[in-house]
Amino acid sequence: MADAIKVLLVDDHQVVRRGLRTFLEVQDDIEVVGEAADGAEGVDRAEELRPDVILMDVKMPGTDGVDALRMLRERDNGARVLIVTSFTEQRTVVPALRAGAAGYVYKDVDPDALAAAIRSVHAGHVVLQAEVAGALLSQEETNPGQGRTGSLTDREREVLGLIADGRSNREIARALVLSEKTVKTHVSNILMKLDLADRTQAALWAVRHGVAG
Numbered sequence: 001m002a003d004a005i006k007v008l009l010v011d012d013h014q015v016v017r018r019g020l021r022t023f024l025e026v027q028d029d030i031e032v033v034g035e036a037a038d039g040a041e042g043v044d045r046a047e048e049l050r051p052d053v054i055l056m057d058v059k060m061p062g063t064d065g066v067d068a069l070r071m072l073r074e075r076d077n078g079a080r081v082l083i084v085t086s087f088t089e090q091r092t093v094v095p096a097l098r099a100g101a102a103g104y105v106y107k108d109v110d111p112d113a114l115a116a117a118i119r120s121v122h123a124g125h126v127v128l129q130a131e132v133a134g135a136l137l138s139q140e141e142t143n144p145g146q147g148r149t150g151s152l153t154d155r156e157r158e159v160l161g162l163i164a165d166g167r168s169n170r171e172i173a174r175a176l177v178l179s180e181k182t183v184k185t186h187v188s189n190i191l192m193k194l195d196l197a198d199r200t201q202a203a204l205w206a207v208r209h210g211v212a213g
Contacts, residue, residue, distance in 0.1 A: 003029070004028075004029050004030055004031040005029060005030050005031065005052045005053055005118060005119065005122045006031055006033045006049070006050070006051040006052045006053070007024060007030055007031065007032050007033065007051055007052070007053050007054070007055060007118060008032075008033060008034050008035070008036065008042065008045055008046055008049060008051035008053075008054045008055070008079070009021060009032060009034070009035045009036070009055050010035070010036045010037075010038075010039065010041075010042035010045075010054060010055065010056040010057065010060075010065070010068070011037070011055075011056070011057040011060070011084075012037050012038055012057065012060040012061055013057075014037075016057075016107070017035050020032075020055060020084075021035070023111050023114075023115075024115070024118075027115050029119070030115065030118060030119075033049045033051055034048075034049045034051070037060075038060045038061060038062045038063055039056070039060055039062065039063030039064055039065055039067055039068030039071070040062060040063035040068070040071075042054065042056060042063075042068050043063075043068050043071045043072055043075070043077075046072060046077050046079050047075065047077065050079070051079050052079060052080065052122050053079060053080050053081075053082060053118050053121055053122050054072075054079045054080070054081045054082070055082050055084045055118070056068060056069075056081055056082070056083055056084065056101075057083070057084065057085050058083055058085045058087050058092050058096055059085065059087055059092070065083060065085070065096060066095045066096050066099050069081055069096065069099035069100045069101060070099050070100075072100070073099070073100050080102040080103075080121045080122060080124075081100065081101050081102055081103075081121075082101070082102060082103040082104075082105065082117055082118060082121050082127065083096050083101045083103065083104040083105070084105055084106075084107055084109070084114070085104075085106065085107060086106060086107045086108075097128075097200050097201075098197065098201075100198065100200075101200070102121040102125075102126060102127065102200070103117055103120070103121045103125075103126060103127030103128060104127075104128055104129065105117055105127065105128075105129050106129060109129070120166065123168050124168030124169065124170075125166040125167070125168060126166055126199060126200050126203050127166070151193045151194075152190065152193060152194075155176075155186060156186050156189060156190050156193070157211055158176060159172055159176070159183060159186040159187060159190060160190050160202060160205075160206050160211050161206060161211050162175060162176075163187070163190075163199055163202050163203050163206065164202075164203045164206035164207055164211065166203070169183045169184055169187065187199070187202075190202060
C-alpha cells in the first residue's frame with residue numbers, strides 16, 4: 001500500500017484504538033501505521049512514523065490532545081490531525097481547532113463518514129461536523145478579522161470562498177485557472193489581512209461573514 005494514507009491512532013482507551021484499527025484496516029487506501037495512548041507518546045510516534053493523518057482524542061491523561069497539537073506545530077510536523085472525541089463542549093472544541101486541528105468529529109460518527117473525513121483532511125480540506133462548526137461560530141470571544149472584508153481584493157474573496165468550501169490549494173488553482181504558487185500567495189495575504197492563524201479560522205470567518213461560496 002505504497003500510496004495508502006498512513007494513519008496514527010492516539011487515544012487512551014485501548015478498546016477505541018482497537019475498534020478504529022479494525023475498521024480502518026479494511027479500507028484499501030488507508031494504512032494504520034501505529035498507536036499511542038497519550039499525547040506525548042503520540043507526538044513521539046508521529047516523529048518516528050511520519051503519518052499523513054493522526055486521529056487524536058482530546059481528553060487524555062498526561063499530555064492531552066490540545067497540548068499534543070501545539071507540540072506537533074512546534075516540531076513543524078506536517079501530519080494533519082483529525083480530532084475524534086466524545087467531548088462536544090465549546091471549551092473543548094475551540095482550543096483544539098485553534099491549536100491546529102484540521103478537523104473535529106465525534107466518536108459516534110458513521111464509520112464510512114470517518115473514512116471520508118480522513119481522506120478529506122489528507123487532501124488539505126477542513127472537516128467539521130455541523131455541531132462543531134456551530135459551537136465555534138457561536139462563541140462569544142472577540143472575532144479576529146471583524147470588519148476587514150473590504151481589505152480583500154475580489155480575487156482574494158474568491159479564494160476565501162473556495163477555502164470555506166473545503167477546497168485544497170490545488171483545487172482552487174484548477175477552479176480559478178491559477179498556479180498553485182499564486183494561490184498560496186493569495187492564501188497568505190488573506191490570513192495576514194484578516195489576522196487569522198490558519199485555513200480553519202479562514203473558513204469559519206468566511207461562513208460568519210457571508211463570503212462562503
